Amino acid sequence: MPDPMWKQIAEDLRQKIESGVLGSDGKPLPTELELQADYSASRNTVRDAIKWLVGRNLVYTRSGQGTFVAPKVDPFVTKLVAGSQSSAEGDSQAFTAEVLGLRRLPTVSLPRVEILAATGLPARELAVPRGTTVISRHQQRYIDGVPYSRQTTFYPMHLVERGAARLINAEDIREGAVHYLERELGIREAGWRDRFNVRLPDQDEGAFFSLPDDGRIPVFEIVRTGYDDSGIPLRVTVTTYPADRNQFVMEFGRVPGVPASDRSEGSHE
Amino acid sequence: MPDPMWKQIAEDLRQKIESGVLGSDGKPLPTELELQADYSASRNTVRDAIKWLVGRNLVYTRSGQGTFVAPKVDPFVTKLVAGSQSSAEGDSQAFTAEVLGLRRLPTVSLPRVEILAATGLPARELAVPRGTTVISRHQQRYIDGVPYSRQTTFYPMHLVERGAARLINAEDIREGAVHYLERELGIREAGWRDRFNVRLPDQDEGAFFSLPDDGRIPVFEIVRTGYDDSGIPLRVTVTTYPADRNQFVMEFGRVPGVPASDRSEGSHE
DNA sequence: GCAAATTTGTTCGTATGTATT
DNA sequence: CAATACATACGAACAAATTTG
Numbered sequence: 036m037p038d039p040m041w042k043q044i045a046e047d048l049r050q051k052i053e054s055g056v057l058g059s060d061g062k063p064l065p066t067e068l069e070l071q072a073d074y075s076a077s078r079n080t081v082r083d084a085i086k087w088l089v090g091r092n093l094v095y096t097r098s099g100q101g102t103f104v105a106p107k108v109d110p111f112v113t114k115l116v117a118g119s120q121s122s123a124e125g126d127s128q129a130f131t132a133e134v135l136g137l138r139r140l141p142t143v144s145l146p147r148v149e150i151l152a153a154t155g156l157p158a159r160e161l162a163v164p165r166g167t168t169v170i171s172r173h174q175q176r177y178i179d180g181v182p183y184s185r186q187t188t189f190y191p192m193h194l195v196e197r198g199a200a201r202l203i204n205a206e207d208i209r210e211g212a213v214h215y216l217e218r219e220l221g222i223r224e225a226g227w228r229d230r231f232n233v234r235l236p237d238q239d240e241g242a243f244f245s246l247p248d249d250g251r252i253p254v255f256e257i258v259r260t261g262y263d264d265s266g267i268p269l270r271v272t273v274t275t276y277p278a279d280r281n282q283f284v285m286e287f288g289r290v291p292g293v294p295a296s297d298r299s300e301g302s303h304e
Numbered sequence: 305m306p307d308p309m310w311k312q313i314a315e316d317l318r319q320k321i322e323s324g325v326l327g328s329d330g331k332p333l334p335t336e337l338e339l340q341a342d343y344s345a346s347r348n349t350v351r352d353a354i355k356w357l358v359g360r361n362l363v364y365t366r367s368g369q370g371t372f373v374a375p376k377v378d379p380f381v382t383k384l385v386a387g388s389q390s391s392a393e394g395d396s397q398a399f400t401a402e403v404l405g406l407r408r409l410p411t412v413s414l415p416r417v418e419i420l421a422a423t424g425l426p427a428r429e430l431a432v433p434r435g436t437t438v439i440s441r442h443q444q445r446y447i448d449g450v451p452y453s454r455q456t457t458f459y460p461m462h463l464v465e466r467g468a469a470r471l472i473n474a475e476d477i478r479e480g481a482v483h484y485l486e487r488e489l490g491i492r493e494a495g496w497r498d499r500f501n502v503r504l505p506d507q508d509e510g511a512f513f514s515l516p517d518d519g520r521i522p523v524f525e526i527v528r529t530g531y532d533d534s535g536i537p538l539r540v541t542v543t544t545y546p547a548d549r550n551q552f553v554m555e556f557g558r559v560p561g562v563p564a565s566d567r568s569e570g571s572h573e
Numbered sequence: 574g575c576a577a578a579t580t581t582g583t584t585c586g587t588a589t590g591t592a593t594t
Numbered sequence: 595c596a597a598t599a600c601a602t603a604c605g606a607a608c609a610a611a612t613t614t615g
Contacts, residue, residue: 039583066599077585082600090519091504098600099593110501226557232379233502233522233547235360250359253502253522253547266560278502278522285554288495291535308602335580346604351581367581368611 041083044074048084052093052104060106064094067102090251092279108280111178115229115285141183144175148205150192157189160260160271168192170202172212175243182244183281186274188212194220194269212270213261222263224270230258233278244277253278310352313343317353321362321373329375333363336371359520361548380447382545383553384498410452413444417474419461426458429529429540437461439471441481444512451513452550455543457481463489463538482530485538493538496530502547513546521548 038046048064051057057064065073070081085102088094096102149171158165173187190212195202199219202208208215213224236246236254246252255276261269307315317333320326326333334342339350354371357363365371418440427434442456459481464471468488471477477484482493505515505523515521524545530538 041583068599079586080584083583085600087518096600097593098591099598101599224557226555226559228559229552229554229556231500231552231554233524249356251519255502262559264558266558283498283500285498285500286495287498288493289533289535290495290497290531310602337580348605349603352602354581365581366612368579368613370580 040074040076041080042087044070044076044081044084045087047074048088049091049093052088057104059104062104063101064103090249092251110280110282111183111276112282112284113276115283140179142177142180143207144177146205146207147173148203149173150203153189156258156273157271160258161189161191161268163191170195172202181280182277184274184276185240185243186272188270188272190270191268194222216269222269224261225264225266227259227261230256230260232256232258236275236277240275246277255281255283309343309345310349311356313339313345313350313353314356316343317357318360318362321357326373328373331373332369333371333373359518361520377549379549379551380452380545381551381553383555409448411446411449412476413446415474415476416442417472418442419472422458425527425542426540429527430458430460430537432460439464441471450549451546453543453545454509454512455541457539457541459539460537463491481539491532491538493530494533494535496528499525499527499529501525501527505544505546509544515546521546523547524550524552 048057052059064070064085067078067081067085070076070084071078074081085094085096089096092105094102095105150168151171152165153161153163153167153169154165157169157171158167161167161169163169169192170190171187172190173185175182176184176186190199190202194216197220199216201215201219202212210218216222217224233253233255235250236244236252240246240254241248244254246254255278257274257276259272259274261271263269306312317326317339321328333339333354336347336350336354339345339353340347343350354363354365358365361374363371364374419437420440421434422430422432422436422438423434426438426440427436430436430438432438438461439459440456441459442454444451445453445455459468459471463485466489468485470484470488471481479487485491486493501524502522503525504519505513505521509515509523510517513523515523524547526543526545528541528543530540532538
């Protein structure tokens with residue numbers, strides 16, 4: 036059974052795009068009417084083909100203008116630090132990470148601090164009953180002005196009651212919240228667990244990252260739960276990154292040099 | 305500006321699905337004809353709404369049968385080991401990982417071994433010129449019979465020339481290829497770098513994992529490059545996992561207990 | 574095993590709305 | 595304002611897959 040016509044058209048266009056016949060990076064494709072004539076198909080069928088290409092991020096459409104070849108993105112490479120460099124952690128680095136690459140300017144929003152009742156994930160990770168009061172500190176991070184990640188850290192309220200008052204100030208904790216807790220309360224983060232996950236963005240994330248609504252681009256979600264010496268959760272940080280422009284690198288043991296910022300391509304058998 | 309009608313229908317159905325009004329896990333939705341009547345819309349408009357739901361993995365359709373509420377998946381949780389437990393590595397664990405959870409039976413295919421000319425990623429990561437001969441060892445892994453991951457490890461040919469003959473045997477290296485190299489040649493893997501990436505599956509991966517062709521489900525790609533004491537690449541392992549049923553966990557320092565196999569849900573502000 | 578009924582999949586045509594130039 | 599191009603919506607017909615009688 037042959038592929039449906041829309042799929043054949045889509046594959047033909049894909050091949051033409053990837054081989055560069057249709058130009059690259061912002062070059063307009065023929066209009067739907069022209070494609071309709073080229074392939075002797077109805078406009079709706081051509082549109083089905085274009086929809087498939089849009090879903091693969093090969094083209095994008097703009098009302099009233101046309102359909103264009105999508106540019107290849109140069110991904111941000113975030114290095115997740117495995118060692119215990121956490122002393123250098125700032126609030127803006129509450130999720131210990133480092134953006135690699137030259138000529139890239141990271142900026143961070145001021146934290147938005149909320150006092151709220153723990154639900155779902157925060158309650159579970161902090162091992163407190165639902166409804167327990169927790170502190171939430173939320174920040175948005177940009178690279179070269181482009182939204183890069185959002186993160187929210189939840190702390191149990193008893194940390195404030197025991198003296199860590201700055202947790203409820205809407206100001207950056209320059210030395211790093213984890214380090215602040217250690218200096219102020221003598222509570223050390225003895226270890227942490229990271230969970231990696233990929234899921235579709237919720238509405239807020241979609242708006243912040245300007246992601247399309249069609250579920251074509253997922254987000255990385257990294258949940259980092261930190262524990263003190265007794266194994267009691269100290270904090271949980273949820274960070275999300277759009278998956279279309281982010282990569283993560285981790286290193287263990289002795290590793291030479293700086294990783295080239297390469298985007299892997301397809302299969303390698 | 306109100307949402308288009310197909311979107312309103314989609315949102316209404318989404319709400320009905322998530323609140324359980326339409327039943328769960330395999331319950332059929334009303335047929336397109338019924339929905340057409342319910343919403344006073346054309347069949348094509350109803351179909352646009354359903355397409356959106358399919359894209360979010362909320363429903364799936366089966367020709368000749370109907371549209372059904374998609375089951376929630378219980379994800380595999382893979383633990384990426386950060387320490388140097390690599391001595392316990394088998395070929396089937398060449399990518400040091402551990403599947404968490406009870407009642408889960410991992411199985412591994414026999415390796416498919418190929419001798420080929422390095423291209424693209426393998427050449428780059430092994431720091432050899434394109435065209436250099438390398439060994440490729442490919443394996444497929446299943447959990448409870450469900451395709452779980454595919455991985456290909458590339459080794460420089462000179463390892464075989466220096467005595468590591470078993471690399472080119474299509475048999476599992478039980479003690480682990482990395483350990484075998486150390487015992488046989490005295491070459492130790494002093495460190496490694498992991499790159500995490502999310503991309504759409506290629507054709508092979510789509511077929512192996514039974515992923516839909518519409519680009520709705522991406523794959524995790526983890527590229528692990530191992531280096532010897534002098535910083536020379538020893539091997540590069542490319543492992544892919546379908547993103548819809550996999551999560552990754554890493555732990556650093558002292559972390560209590562076993563992580564609950566929770567799926568995070570939505571936003572947590 | 575076959576035929577009918579049901580349901581989704583594909584393709585066409587057409588009309589109108591909205592965004593951009 | 596007009597022209598162009600994509601977006602939405604309707605209606606219709608037939609194909610393909612599946613279940614049922």
